[in-house]
Amino acid sequence: MIVFISGGSKSGKSSLAEDLAVKLAGDATRWYIATMVPHDEEDRQRIRKHIASRSGKGFITLESADADPSIAIGREKDTFLLDSVTALLSNRMFRNDYSVDPECGKKTTEALLQLAGRVNNIVFVSDYIYADAENYGELTEEYRRNLALIDQALANAAGLVIEMTGSFPIVHKGELL
Amino acid sequence: MDLITGGAYQGKRTYAMKHFSVSEEDIFCCSEDAPCDFTAGCIDHLENYVLYCVKNHLEPAMDFRSDAVLIGRDISCGVVPTDPLIRRYREVYGRYLQTLAARCDSVTRMFCGLPQKLK
Numbered sequence: 001m002i003v004f005i006s007g008g009s010k011s012g013k014s015s016l017a018e019d020l021a022v023k024l025a026g027d028a029t030r031w032y033i034a035t036m037v038p039h040d041e042e043d044r045q046r047i048r049k050h051i052a053s054r055s056g057k058g059f060i061t062l063e064s065a066d067a068d069p070s071i072a073i074g075r076e077k078d079t080f081l082l083d084s085v086t087a088l089l090s091n092r093m094f095r096n097d098y099s100v101d102p103e104c105g106k107k108t109t110e111a112l113l114q115l116a117g118r119v120n121n122i123v124f125v126s127d128y129i130y131a132d133a134e135n136y137g138e139l140t141e142e143y144r145r146n147l148a149l150i151d152q153a154l155a156n157a158a159g160l161v162i163e164m165t166g167s168f169p170i171v172h173k174g175e176l177l
Numbered sequence: 178m179d180l181i182t183g184g185a186y187q188g189k190r191t192y193a194m195k196h197f198s199v200s201e202e203d204i205f206c207c208s209e210d211a212p213c214d215f216t217a218g219c220i221d222h223l224e225n226y227v228l229y230c231v232k233n234h235l236e237p238a239m240d241f242r243s244d245a246v247l248i249g250r251d252i253s254c255g256v257v258p259t260d261p262l263i264r265r266y267r268e269v270y271g272r273y274l275q276t277l278a279a280r281c282d283s284v285t286r287m288f289c290g291l292p293q294k295l296k
Contacts, residue, residue: 006289008254128288130184132255133267148186152290163288172291 002116003123004154007164014083016164017123018054023177024121025058025079032059033067033080035087050083065091069111072118080119085112085126085154089147100139105146109153116157126151128163178241180278181248183287189248190221192285192292197246215240223249223277227270231262237273239280247281249274 003020005013021030032054038044051061059081064071067088072080082088085108093104101107116122129144136144155161160174169176179197181189193199197219205217207226214220220241230237241247253271258264278284284296 004289128184130186131251131253133252133258133263134255135263145186148289152186152188155289155291161289161291170293172288172293 001121001160002154002158003121003160003162004126004151004158005123005162005164006126006128006151007162008128011164012167013125013127013164014050015053015167016162016169017081017083017125018057018059020160020177021059021079021081021121021123022057024123028120029075029078030057030059031062031071031075031078031080033071033082034061034063035065035067035082035084035091037065037087037091067111067115069114069118072115076118077120079121079123080115081123081125082112083125085124085150086129086147089143089150093143093146100142102142105149108146109150112150112154113157116154124154124158126154178243178277178281179246179283179285180274180281181246181285181287182251182274182278184251184254187287188290189250189287191290192287193219193221193246193248196285196292199246203246213238216242218242218244219246219248221248223247223274224252224270227273228266231266231269237269239273239277247277249277251286 001024005017007013036043036047038047062071067082089108092108093100130148161172163170163172181193183189199219203218205214205220207213207220207222209225209228211229213226227237252267258267286293286295
């Protein structure tokens with residue numbers, strides 16, 4: 001099963017995603033795909049918070065900045081949690097030489113759908129960053145367009161789509177487990 | 178009148194075309210530099226029309242066709258904008274959408290391509 005969760009920051013997306021992944025996995029192995037590449041102390045602190053929050057839930061951390069579908073090999077019966085699509089897209093979109101891959105939304109969508117097709121369960125966490133008045137400039141708009149492309153494709157493929165707001169789930173598709 | 182709202186790139190126009198049988202030719206796309214064509218069957222980017230009004234000190238109108246499909250982006254969720262014009266625009270547009278939603282037969286919010294019926 002594919003689960004897609006999005007919403008504002010600190011709305012409880014990660015906790016819910018972890019709990020759903022635990023339920024879906026049953027006795028199977030749970031993999032946490034850690035996408036964030038830390039750049040400073042603030043990032044490292046956020047990562048420590050996330051590790052602490054999921055400790056005891058039985059996840060094995062799998063560090064993968066690009067979430068290549070090959071990470072599913074030999075783990076087809078397992079359950080995966082990818083937190084977050086947003087961090088994954090920045091890793092794949094902004095290259096080290098400051099150039100941008102204009103096709104990265106499409107490529108990331110294909111990679112994630114392929115990964116999802118190979119494994120028993122996968123829970124995706126994304127961020128709803130589409131509803132503000134500020135004009136961020138073309139590069140950020142391109143990032144938002146690409147993220148929206150991925151979000152829509154994942155929500156379309158998912159059996160369960162949830163929007164989190166103030167730690168409460170709004171179910172847009174399927175039924176809460 | 179039917180209103181479709183939601184954040185940027187959430188599939189609002191696609192939903193209008195699919196659900197309300199709107200075709201490309203029916204759609205008038207508002208710009209922040211020109212008035213709105215109230216005769217169109219579908220009016221997209223209402224937020225741009227309201228920005229046009231705010232920039233030109235005009236009261237935004239609602240003289241739409243009674244069967245019009247209206248599409249407006251939700252711009253309400255960010256930090257208070259530092260630019261006073263954008264601040265006023267956000268407030269005027271928010272109130273405008275509230276009044277418009279009250280007058281519409283249906284209100285739908287799009288989330289990642291999925292419709293959520295609000296009214």
